[in-house]
Amino acid sequence: MFDHWLDRAWLLPVLLTLLLACFAFGSSIDVGLYMDFANYYDAGNKIRHGEIANLYNPYALINGRPAQSTMDFVAVPISAYFYVPLAMLAPPTALLVFKWQNTAAYLAGLLILFFHCRKFAGAGPPDQRRFATLFTILALIFQPFWFTYRVGGQVTPTVFLCFIAALLCHLSGRYFLSALLMIFIILIKPGFAIGIALLALLSGLRFLLYISASGLAAAALSVATLGWAPHVGFLTRAKNHSSAPELFWGNDAFTVALENLRYCAVREQMTTAVLALDWTRIAISLGLAAGFFWLIRLSRQTIPNGAARLHLLFLASLCFGQLLLPVVWEHYLAVLFIPLAYFVACRRYFNREALALIAAIFILPAVRNFAFVLWMRGAPVHQDPFPLWLLMLLALSKSAPLLLLAVFLQRHYRSWFKTYAPPNWIN
Numbered sequence: 001m002f003d004h005w006l007d008r009a010w011l012l013p014v015l016l017t018l019l020l021a022c023f024a025f026g027s028s029i030d031v032g033l034y035m036d037f038a039n040y041y042d043a044g045n046k047i048r049h050g051e052i053a054n055l056y057n058p059y060a061l062i063n064g065r066p067a068q069s070t071m072d073f074v075a076v077p078i079s080a081y082f083y084v085p086l087a088m089l090a091p092p093t094a095l096l097v098f099k100w101q102n103t104a105a106y107l108a109g110l111l112i113l114f115f116h117c118r119k120f121a122g123a124g125p126p127d128q129r130r131f132a133t134l135f136t137i138l139a140l141i142f143q144p145f146w147f148t149y150r151v152g153g154q155v156t157p158t159v160f161l162c163f164i165a166a167l168l169c170h171l172s173g174r175y176f177l178s179a180l181l182m183i184f185i186i187l188i189k190p191g192f193a194i195g196i197a198l199l200a201l202l203s204g205l206r207f208l209l210y211i212s213a214s215g216l217a218a219a220a221l222s223v224a225t226l227g228w229a230p231h232v233g234f235l236t237r238a239k240n241h242s243s244a245p246e247l248f249w250g251n252d253a254f255t256v257a258l259e260n261l262r263y264c265a266v267r268e269q270m271t272t273a274v275l276a277l278d279w280t281r282i283a284i285s286l287g288l289a290a291g292f293f294w295l296i297r298l299s300r301q302t303i304p305n306g307a308a309r310l311h312l313l314f315l316a317s318l319c320f321g322q323l324l325l326p327v328v329w330e331h332y333l334a335v336l337f338i339p340l341a342y343f344v345a346c347r348r349y350f351n352r353e354a355l356a357l358i359a360a361i362f363i364l365p366a367v368r369n370f371a372f373v374l375w376m377r378g379a380p381v382h383q384d385p386f387p388l389w390l391l392m393l394l395a396l397s398k399s400a401p402l403l404l405l406a407v408f409l410q411r412h413y414r415s416w417f418k419t420y421a422p423p424n425w426i427n
Contacts, residue, residue: 044087068091158188167311254324
C-alpha cells in the first residue's frame with residue numbers, strides 16, 4: 001500500500017523542490033545570531049586578535065568589545081583557526097555565510113549518501129524510484145537537520161559530510177584519508193571521538209596506526225602553535241560540559257533520565273543517590289560498549305564478505321558512539337541519518353516492528369522539536385525548583401530516538417546481518 005504512494009511519478013519532483021526550498025529558507029533566515037553561531041564567531045575573533053589566552057573564557061572582551069555571546073567553546077584549540085575567515089565578516093553576514101556552508105555540506109552529504117545507499121535498494125527502476133522518494137521524505141522530516149538553522153548554524157553538517165566521505169574511504173581501503181577525516185571531526189567536535197575510537201579499535205592495525213599518528217601530529221601542532229595553557233582550558237571545559245546540570249534542556253542522550261535524576265539529587269544534597277546514579281551510568285556505558293563488541297564479533301562469524309563487515313562496523317560505531325555520549329545535542333543526531341538511510345534502503349529485510357521503530361526515530365524528533373522545548377521553558381509549569389515529574393517527561397521525550405535505536409539494534413541485529421548476505425553486495 002505504501003509503495004503504491006511512492007510510485008506516483010509527480011511525488012519525487014515535488015518533494016525535491018520542497019526539500020531544496022526548506023534548505024534555502026533555513027539558509028536565509030537571521031535566527032541564531034547569539035546562539036551556536038556566536039560560539040564559533042567569537043572563537044575566530046579571539047584568534048584573529050591574538051587573544052588566545054581567553055579562548056575558553058566566554059565572558060572576556062574581544063578587542064575591547066563584548067563577545068557575541070557567552071557560550072562555551074568546547075573544541076580542540078587549534079580548530080578555532082577554522083573560524084577566522086568567518087570572524088572577518090560582520091556578524092549578520094557571517095551568520096548567512098555560515099548557514100550557506102551548512103547547507104552545502106548537508107546537500108553534498110545527502111547526495112553522496114543517496115548514491116551509496118541506492119545500490120542496496122534493489123536493481124529494478126521501481127525500487128530505485130521508491131527509495132529516492134522515501135529518502136527525500138525522510139530527509140525532509142528529519143528534525144536534526146533543521147535544528148541546525150534554529151541555533152544559527154553548526155559544524156555538525158561538516159561532520160555529517162566527513163563521516164560519509166570517511167565511510168567510502170574506509171570501504172575502498174583508503175585508510176589514511178579516512179583517518180585524516182576522523183581526526184578533523186574530533187578537532188571540531190570532540191564528542192564524536194567515542195564512536196571513532198570504537199571504529200579504530202576494530203578496523204585493523206593499519207587504520208589504528210594511521211589515526212593514532214594523525215591524532216598525535218594534530219595534538220603536537222596544536223600545542224606548538226597555541227601553547228599548553230589553552231589545552232588545559234579545553235580539558236577543563238570539556239569535563240564541565242559533560243556533567244553540567246543545566247544541560248537537561250537540550251540533552252538528547254541515551255542516559256538523560258539518569259542525568260535529570262542526578263540533577264535533582266544534587267539539588268537536594270542526596271550524596272548517596274548521586275553516587276548510585278554515577279555508578280549506574282558507568283554500568284550502562286560499559287554494557288553498551290560490551291554490546292558493541294559482541295555485535296561486531298557475532299557479525300564476523302555471520303558475514304563472509306570483508307567489505308560488508310567493515311560497512312557494518314562503521315555504521316555500528318556511529319550508532320554506539322551516539323548511545324555512549326553523555327551529552328547529545330539534537331543536531332548531533334543528524335549523523336544517525338547515515339545508518340538509518342542504509343536500513344531504509346534495505347527495508348525489505350526487516351519486519352514491520354523494525355520498520356515501525358525506524359519510522360518512529362524519524363518522526364519523534366519532528367514532534368518533539370525545539371519549539372516545544374522553548375514552550376516548556378516559558379510555560380507556567382516552569383518553576384524553581386524544577387519538578388521531578390517534568391524533568392522525567394522531558395528526559396523521555398528527548399532520549400526517545402536513541403532509546404528506540406537501542407531497541408532496534410537489540411531486537412533486529414539479525415535482520416541487519418541479512419542485508420549483507422546477498423553475494424552481489426557491493427561497496
